Amino acid sequence: MTIFKYPFWVLYRIWFYVLVAIPIIVLFPLLIISISRERWYPLFFRLARIWSKFILIGMGFGYKIKREEIPNPDKSYMFIANHTSMADIMLMLVAVKNPFVFVGKQELAKIPLFGFFYKRTCILVDRSSAKSRQAVFLRAQRRLKQGVSICIFPEGGVPEEHILLDSFKDGAFRLAINHQIPVVPLTFYDNKKRFSYTFFSGSPGKMRAKIHKFIPTEGLTAQDTKHLNEKTRTLIYNELSSLKA
Numbered sequence: 001m002t003i004f005k006y007p008f009w010v011l012y013r014i015w016f017y018v019l020v021a022i023p024i025i026v027l028f029p030l031l032i033i034s035i036s037r038e039r040w041y042p043l044f045f046r047l048a049r050i051w052s053k054f055i056l057i058g059m060g061f062g063y064k065i066k067r068e069e070i071p072n073p074d075k076s077y078m079f080i081a082n083h084t085s086m087a088d089i090m091l092m093l094v095a096v097k098n099p100f101v102f103v104g105k106q107e108l109a110k111i112p113l114f115g116f117f118y119k120r121t122c123i124l125v126d127r128s129s130a131k132s133r134q135a136v137f138l139r140a141q142r143r144l145k146q147g148v149s150i151c152i153f154p155e156g157g158v159p160e161e162h163i164l165l166d167s168f169k170d171g172a173f174r175l176a177i178n179h180q181i182p183v184v185p186l187t188f189y190d191n192k193k194r195f196s197y198t199f200f201s202g203s204p205g206k207m208r209a210k211i212h213k214f215i216p217t218e219g220l221t222a223q224d225t226k227h228l229n230e231k232t233r234t235l236i237y238n239e240l241s242s243l244k245a
Contacts, residue, residue, distance in 0.1 A: 006200060009201065015059070021114075023050065024113050031044065041148060049093050055087070060204025061195075063091060064206065065094070065211065067210075067211045071149075071184065073097070075182075076098075076150075077100070078152070078175060078184065079096055080151070080186065081185070082165055082187060082188055084192035085195050088153065091188060091207060095209045096184075100150060101140075101143050101148055101151065102151050102152075103122070103171075105126075106119075106125060106126050136171070152172040154169050155167070158197050167233070174222065180220075184215075186210065187209065189208045189243055194207050212236075212239075215231065215232060
């Protein structure tokens, strides 16, 4: 019976990109204005949240966010989550109300229309280049000093389908310690099942996220980076494992 699902999966993928494009086209004048000044980024962020909700609802994803702690709108944070789906960006934008900037791979800037705004609002990284990684660190520092939060998927990419949670890179935790801002772990439970990077897969349904209690960094030094990394990863790994048990 699986063979009858293939036409649905093809149309479902096409529909996703249609939903990505529609709000960008409709909101294009406002989006252009919002990216013309760095200080106007909060406006862009609000528009991005509308865009995200439109896509998730249009795809039939009934999202639900559980919050163990709520971020203070006047503080900066380091938001991190497991990375499994093309919808992770949208769910992150829906789950978090504090304006944040994504640190993401530069390949996404090649996507038509979406890439135009992505490369002008996100901090892009070429993970094969040490120079690029250093530039990311400096740009993230500048945005944090402006009072904006940062969001990083610390696995550094999307792991193979059979991997529950890949190892975490240290960059997000080094930045959090350097600026003494809390790490806010999020667990995305259903994104891989709903809309993974495997082309012939996906379906409408529930899409849950959990914002865990924040992990403070006050008093930590660079020597604590690996410990903070492992503590955060263990938290998310145990949450995902409990779901599979």
